[in-house]
Amino acid sequence: MGDFDAYVAVGGGSAMDTAKAANLYATYPADFLDYVNAPIGKGKPVPGPARPLFAVPTTAGTGSEMTGVVIFDLTAMHAKTGIAHRYLKPTLGLIDPENTRTMPSMVATATGFDVLVHALESYTTLPYNRRERPARPILRPAYQGRNMISDLWSSEAIRSAARFLPRAVEDPEDLEARSRMALAAAYAGIGFGNAGLHLPHGMSYPVSGMVRNFHLPGYPADEPLVPHGISVVLNAPAAFRFTAPGCPERHLEAAQFLGADVSGAKPADAGSILADALIRLMRRLHVPNGLSAIGYTREDIPALVEGTLPQHRVIKLSPRPAGREELYRLFEDSMILW
Numbered sequence: 001m002g003d004f005d006a007y008v009a010v011g012g013g014s015a016m017d018t019a020k021a022a023n024l025y026a027t028y029p030a031d032f033l034d035y036v037n038a039p040i041g042k043g044k045p046v047p048g049p050a051r052p053l054f055a056v057p058t059t060a061g062t063g064s065e066m067t068g069v070v071i072f073d074l075t076a077m078h079a080k081t082g083i084a085h086r087y088l089k090p091t092l093g094l095i096d097p098e099n100t101r102t103m104p105s106m107v108a109t110a111t112g113f114d115v116l117v118h119a120l121e122s123y124t125t126l127p128y129n130r131r132e133r134p135a136r137p138i139l140r141p142a143y144q145g146r147n148m149i150s151d152l153w154s155s156e157a158i159r160s161a162a163r164f165l166p167r168a169v170e171d172p173e174d175l176e177a178r179s180r181m182a183l184a185a186a187y188a189g190i191g192f193g194n195a196g197l198h199l200p201h202g203m204s205y206p207v208s209g210m211v212r213n214f215h216l217p218g219y220p221a222d223e224p225l226v227p228h229g230i231s232v233v234l235n236a237p238a239a240f241r242f243t244a245p246g247c248p249e250r251h252l253e254a255a256q257f258l259g260a261d262v263s264g265a266k267p268a269d270a271g272s273i274l275a276d277a278l279i280r281l282m283r284r285l286h287v288p289n290g291l292s293a294i295g296y297t298r299e300d301i302p303a304l305v306e307g308t309l310p311q312h313r314v315i316k317l318s319p320r321p322a323g324r325e326e327l328y329r330l331f332e333d334s335m336i337l338w
């Protein structure tokens with residue numbers, strides 16, 4: 001690996017995350033699995049600051065310019081996993097909506113739903129004072145649980161996505177909408193980069209990792225791909241219906257930010273109100289109707305569950321614990337959404 005003074009990452013989440021990982025391993029060489037999240041890797045803390053890294057996003061989705069998280073495919077295990085540490089945060093993010101002007105509409109849809117679900121998950125994740133406590137301060141996770149500051153960023157990102165995502169998809173020349181989505185991605189990045197995520201992301205990693213022969217228009221056709229935002233949002237309605245009893249008032253507030261009418265709503269309705277609001281937006285923007293529409297069948301569910309269980313970093317922050325049986329039912333409920 002070269003001895004570089006600094007790194008410039010231009011692209012979507014994969015490009016930015018690749019640069020973060022290259023910077024980490026060039027600065028602190030180690031066996032690849034050393035820094036990878038446990039239990040898949042050894043989960044060793046990053047030893048210190050890496051070289052300066054400047055992140056220039058060309059999509060409005062991942063928020064990677066704001067986070068200390070690197071996500072990648074571990075092809076040997078057909079799984080997506082990651083490295084998370086605050087030292088991986090870019091030195092600077094350069095967010096210019098002009099860089100998203102030529103993004104195809106389906107890419108705007110997939111990345112936009114990633115933003116929205118980042119914000120919805122971080123707004124409903126376990127609070128900072130209820131997450132698992134690390135043995136030593138240096139082991140404190142990047143994802144610390146929701147808190148009063150992350151709430152500000154997450155709630156604003158939900159509102160922005162509700163208002164500007166349809167416009168950003170339906171009219172690529174609408175630079176105001178594309179600007180507000182670029183900002184929403186960054187806001188959600190600050191929110192989830194501190195609070196954390198939970199089930200929709202945890203479940204999305206095997207959905208992307210086990211893809212067989214699916215691809216969407218606007219994405220390269222040379223290899224099968226379920227875009228990250230699509231694999232996340234397809235699990236989200238079932239996941240929020242399941243997690244709502246863990247903190248119904250947060251789910252109702254999130255639905256309200258999304259534009260749902262929650263007047264007179266009972267706590268028991270919170271999950272379905274949020275799921276329905278999300279499904280309305282998914283239908284409007286022509287998202288595939290559930291995991292069955294991207295090539296999965298019920299026979300795949302056991303493998304999807306096995307691929308989700310090791311995602312401790314995220315699934316342990318679920319406001320309602322989900323084990324093997326619960327995940328099985330959530331994947332079942334995600335096969336067809338409407």
Ligand SMILES: [Fe+2]
Nearest residue numbers: 062114118232
């Ligand atoms: Fe994401």
